[in-house]
Amino acid sequence: xxxxxxxxxxxxxxxxxxxxxxxxxxxxxxxxxxxxxxxxxxxxxxxxxxxxxxxxxxxxxxxxxxxxxxxxxxxxxxxxxxxxxxxxxxxxxxxxxxxxxxxxxxxxxxxxxxxxxxxxxxxxxxxxxxxxxxxxxxxxxxxxxxxxxxxxxxxxxxxxxxxxxxxxxxxxxxxxxxxxxxxxxxxxxxxxxxxxxxxxxxxxxxxxxxxxxxxxxxxxxxxxxxxxxxxxxxxxxxxxxxxxxxxxxxxxxxxxxxxxxxxxxxxxxxxxxxxxxxxxxxxxxxxxxxxxxxxxxxxxxxxxxxxxxxxxxxxxxxxxxxxxxxxxxxxxxxxxxxxxxxxxxxxxxxxxxxxxxxxxxxxxxxxxxxxxxxxxxxxxxxxxxxxxxxxxxx
Numbered sequence: 001x002x003x004x005x006x007x008x009x010x011x012x013x014x015x016x017x018x019x020x021x022x023x024x025x026x027x028x029x030x031x032x033x034x035x036x037x038x039x040x041x042x043x044x045x046x047x048x049x050x051x052x053x054x055x056x057x058x059x060x061x062x063x064x065x066x067x068x069x070x071x072x073x074x075x076x077x078x079x080x081x082x083x084x085x086x087x088x089x090x091x092x093x094x095x096x097x098x099x100x101x102x103x104x105x106x107x108x109x110x111x112x113x114x115x116x117x118x119x120x121x122x123x124x125x126x127x128x129x130x131x132x133x134x135x136x137x138x139x140x141x142x143x144x145x146x147x148x149x150x151x152x153x154x155x156x157x158x159x160x161x162x163x164x165x166x167x168x169x170x171x172x173x174x175x176x177x178x179x180x181x182x183x184x185x186x187x188x189x190x191x192x193x194x195x196x197x198x199x200x201x202x203x204x205x206x207x208x209x210x211x212x213x214x215x216x217x218x219x220x221x222x223x224x225x226x227x228x229x230x231x232x233x234x235x236x237x238x239x240x241x242x243x244x245x246x247x248x249x250x251x252x253x254x255x256x257x258x259x260x261x262x263x264x265x266x267x268x269x270x271x272x273x274x275x276x277x278x279x280x281x282x283x284x285x286x287x288x289x290x291x292x293x294x295x296x297x298x299x300x301x302x303x304x305x306x307x308x309x310x311x312x313x314x315x316x317x318x319x320x321x322x323x324x325x326x327x328x329x330x331x332x333x334x335x336x337x338x339x340x341x342x343x344x345x346x347x348x349x350x351x352x353x354x355x356x357x358x359x360x361x362x363x364x365x366x367x368x369x370x371x372x373x374x375x376x377x378x379x380x381x382x383x384x385x386x387x388x389x390x391x392x393x394x
Contacts, residue, residue: 003074005051006071007066010303015067015129017046019066020039024056026056027055029053033050051075055076057076067101069103101125102127129180181326185325192362195359197318197357201383206386219282219313221309226278226386229274232253235370237366252272254306256307257270257285257309267325268285269301271304307331308324310331315336317335322360330361333359338354339352
C-alpha cells in the first residue's frame with residue numbers, strides 16, 4: 001500500500017504552506033532521506049525528505065497553497081503500486097467539508113460554533129483565521145467601529161478605508177504570521193514593563209579585548225543571551241508561560257533571539273542555552289543567522305523558544321518595549337549602548353558605556369518585584385567581565 005507523504009507542522013501558528021518546487025519528477029525513484037520538495041512556511045523555507053525509498057507520485061502542484069497535514073504525495077515500493085496521477089481538479093491540498101476546502105483547525109473550530117463554511121465565500125483554503133474572523137465579526141464591529149445610524153435609524157457597519165490614493169502591497173507570509181502572533185499576544189497577555197539602565201564598561205572592554213587578542217567578534221547581543229540563559233535557570237518562573245489557569249514551567253532553557261532581515265522578522269532558538277559556554281552560544285547564534293540569510297533555516301531552529309531576547313542595536317535608541325511571544329511569559333528588549341557622563345571617584349564625571357534594557361512580562365504570571373529581581377540580575381552580570389567566575393557556565 002502506498003505511503004502518504006504529508007506536510008509537517010514546522011511552526012505552531014502555521015495552517016497552510018506554499019509549495020515552492022518539487023525536486024524530483026513524478027513517478028521517479030527516490031532514496032530514503034533524499035530531498036523531494038521545497039515549501040515555504042511562515043518563517044522558513046523548508047526541505048521535505050523522503051521517509052523511505054520508493055517511487056514517488058506527486059499529488060499537489062508547485063505554487064499551490066496546501067494545509068499543514070495535507071497529503072501532497074505518495075511513495076510505493078513499485079511503480080505498479082502508485083496511485084493514478086490526480087486530475088487537474090484534484091489538488092489534494094486540504095481536508096474538505098462538502099465542496100469547501102479547509103484546514104483541520106478551521107473544520108474543528110467551525111464545527112464547535114456551528115458555522116457553515118460554504119457561507120463564508122472564501123476562495124481557496126479556509127483557515128482557522130477565516131473562521132475566527134467570522135465568529136468575532138459582530139463583536140469586533142461593535143468594539144472597534146461604533147455603528148453609524150442612517151436615515152431609518154438602523155445601524156450600518158463601518159469598514160476601514162485608506163485616507164486617500166495609496167500604493168498597495170500584499171504582506172508576505174512572514175509578515176502575516178508575525179502580525180497574527182503579535183495581535184494574539186496583546187489580546188491574551190497582561191503586558192507590564194520594567195526598564196533599567198546599566199553600566200556595561202566591563203562587557204564592552206571584554207568585547208574589544210577579545211577582538212584584539214583572538215580576532216573574534218562576540219556581539220553584545222550574544223552576551224546578553226548567554227546571561228539570560230543562566231538567570232532563567234536561577235529564576236525558573238520566567239522560563240514559563242500561563243495558559244488558562246495553568247502555569248507551565250519549562251524543563252529546558254531555550255532562548256530565542258530576534259533577527260530582522262529585509263523586513264522579515266525571525267526568532268531562531270538556542271536550545272539548552274544554559275548548558276553552553278559563551279563561545280558556544282555565540283557560534284550557534286551566528287550559525288542561525290547565516291541559515292536565515294541563505295533562506296533555509298532548519299524547522300527545529302525556529303521552534304521551542306521558552307524566552308526571547310530582542311536586540312535593537314541602533315545608535316541613540318536606548319529602549320524598546322517588545323511584545324511577549326506565544327507560549328512565553330516574558331521577553332527582554334535590549335537597546336543600544338551609549339557613552340554617557342556618570343559620577344566617578346569623588347563624584348568627578350567620567351564617561352561610561354550605558355545600556356538600556358526593558359523586561360516585558362505577563363502580569364498574570366509575574367509581579368513587579370519578580371521583574372525587578374530578573375532585570376537587576378541581568379544588569380549585575382553585564383557590569384562584569386562575562387568570563388569571570390560569577391558569569392561562568394554552570
